[in-house]
Amino acid sequence: MSGAVLGYLEVVSAEDSGPVDNRVSINRHEILRIGRNKKECHLLLNDPSISSVHCILWAILFDDDSVPMCYIKDLSLNGTTINGKSLNKNTTYLLEDGDEINLWLTKAKRDKSTVYPLFRFKAIGSDKQKLHLMTQLQLEKDIDCWNISPKVIGNGTFGHVMVCFNMADTQNTRLHQINKKLKNYAVKIIKLKPNKLDKEAKILIQLNHPNIIKVYHTYVDPLNNLYIFQDLVPGGDLFSYLAKGDRLTSISESESLLIVYQILKALEYLHRRGIVHRDLKLDNILLESPEPCTRIILADFGIAKHLTSNVTRMHTVVGTPEYCAPEVGFKANRKIYKSFSRAATIDQQKTGYDHKCDIWSLGVITHIMLTGISPFYGDGTEKSIIQNAKSGTLDFEVKHWQQISRAAKTFVKSVLQVDVTKRLDIDESLKHSWISNHRVQLEEIYRKKILRVTP
Numbered sequence: 537m538s539g540a541v542l543g544y545l546e547v548v549s550a551e552d553s554g555p556v557d558n559r560v561s562i563n564r565h566e567i568l569r570i571g572r573n574k575k576e577c578h579l580l581l582n583d584p585s586i587s588s589v590h591c592i593l594w595a596i597l598f599d600d601d602s603v604p605m606c607y608i609k610d611l612s613l614n615g616t617t618i619n620g621k622s623l624n625k626n627t628t629y630l631l632e633d634g635d636e637i638n639l640w641l642t643k644a645k646r647d648k649s650t651v652y653p654l655f656r657f658k659a660i661g662s663d664k665q666k667l668h669l670m671t672q673l674q675l676e677k678d679i680d681c682w683n684i685s686p687k688v689i690g691n692g693t694f695g696h697v698m699v700c701f702n703m704a705d706t707q708n709t710r711l712h713q714i715n716k717k718l719k720n721y722a723v724k725i726i727k728l729k730p731n732k733l734d735k736e737a738k739i740l741i742q743l744n745h746p747n748i749i750k751v752y753h754t755y756v757d758p759l760n761n762l763y764i765f766q767d768l769v770p771g772g773d774l775f776s777y778l779a780k781g782d783r784l785t786s787i788s789e790s791e792s793l794l795i796v797y798q799i800l801k802a803l804e805y806l807h808r809r810g811i812v813h814r815d816l817k818l819d820n821i822l823l824e825s826p827e828p829c830t831r832i833i834l835a836d837f838g839i840a841k842h843l844t845s846n847v848t849r850m851h852t853v854v855g856t857p858e859y860c861a862p863e864v865g866f867k868a869n870r871k872i873y874k875s876f877s878r879a880a881t882i883d884q885q886k887t888g889y890d891h892k893c894d895i896w897s898l899g900v901i902t903h904i905m906l907t908g909i910s911p912f913y914g915d916g917t918e919k920s921i922i923q924n925a926k927s928g929t930l931d932f933e934v935k936h937w938q939q940i941s942r943a944a945k946t947f948v949k950s951v952l953q954v955d956v957t958k959r960l961d962i963d964e965s966l967k968h969s970w971i972s973n974h975r976v977q978l979e980e981i982y983r984k985k986i987l988r989v990t991p
């Protein structure tokens with residue numbers, strides 16, 4: 537296994553289970569699989585009560601300054617326990633230094649004399665360095681039933697995202713079997729400008745969709761820090777998933793299609809309610825786990841807009857140039873922007889733009905997933921990105937498109953139309969042949985693997 541080491545599993549005992557190394561590393565961009573399956577697993581255990589792939593572990597490192605976050609997910613028939621408490625199937629748990637992971641053997645074998653596979657998790661890095669962030673920003677540690685830990689998940693331009701726990705969970709034994717810290721949540725903390733209400737929290741709190749970040753509670757402290765308590769999405773973001781070394785790589789057409797389908801479902805939900813995300817990009821698409829066929833979740837509604845019957849178009853230039861539709865009106869000349877804060881900047885446009893700006897961004901994301909190429913990136917300067925997006929020229933002749941179906945190419949072409957009237961809207965996108973020809977299979981996978989609905 538290659539890649540930076542972000543954590544370790546120490547083998548405490550595995551007597552009945554064939555030879556294993558004493559210490560196994562958890563590496564960046566790699567999933568560590570434990571089980572009986574010789575082809576798939578890095579750590580092999582032979583006992584029949586161990587599932588083919590019993591559990592998987594991975595680590596997420598947001599940036600080089602953050603502490604790695606290591607997760608374990610149980611996939612077994614007989615179960616996995618952490619510190620003596622059982623982890624529900626398909627549940628993911630954020631590991632802490634010293635956590636003991638136990639793989640159950642059959643009931644008959646589970647007596648005192650039996651040695652069963654036991655591992656201890658060894659973390660790399662310390663949270664102590666991050667404690668200063670909480671004191672520096674004078675953040676509150678306990679808010680209602682929420683307890684904020686110093687573990688930083690990620691840092692954005694506008695806020696910090698940290699791990700937190702809901703103390704009410706401890707009372708609900710049906711929900712969480714392990715211990716009071718089984719279910720992790722995330723809290724995004726943003727410094728608000730005085731007397732400014734935060735639209736992100738207002739929009740998010742009303743939303744309830746499997747592919748949109750679930751927000752439970754919001755709170756503003758006396759120092760005007762806004763706390764948005766939400767689900768922790770453990771698989772990292774789509775940018776990190778596609779990034780290998782210093783470049784982006786493509787993923788298979790079928791994997792891309794399932795991700796596009798989920799983004800379309802989320803956009804259908806948002807656009808029907810008059811909400812435009814306005815900042816769709818790889819970094820704002822989170823993964824439930826860093827593997828194919830996983831649930832994706834839209835996050836960062838920091839510049840989302842709620843359109844109403846009175847306000848049907850937007851005029852503020854916001855977003856990220858690389859993913860931004862040409863009609864939004866980014867200008868190559870930075871000096872004309874008044875400020876580049878939360879909702880920046882100029883407004884000279886008469887016509888404005890509407891929800892179709894999200895469809896353009898989806899087109900850029902789809903292009904990157906299918907080919908590993910950002911379509912309008914040019915030489916990487918803001919000027920060339922904006923110029924290229926305005927011309928909207930796409931090159932399907934390059935070798936990266938050779939294995940891709942015609943339907944996928946026409947989809948990308950139809951959503952990356954510079955002329956907004958020719959660009960598909962959300963309903964038309966869902967009816968495009970690339971989606972509609974696979975809709976039955978997509979819906980089946982969506983129900984079984986994404987929503988895990990049992991028949």
Ligand SMILES: Nc1ncnc2c1ncn2[C@@H]1O[C@H](COP(=O)(O)OP(=O)(O)OP(=O)(O)O)[C@@H](O)[C@H]1O
Nearest residue numbers: 690691692693694695697722767768769773836838
């Ligand atoms: N609920 C979550 N679960 C897991 N990771 C998250 C969650 N929310 C955010 N993150 C991580 O934290 C990073 C920063 O969060 P976010 O993008 O919301 O902040 P921001 O300040 O609005 O960022 P930006 O600079 O992109 O506007 C994200 O890229 C993501 O990796």
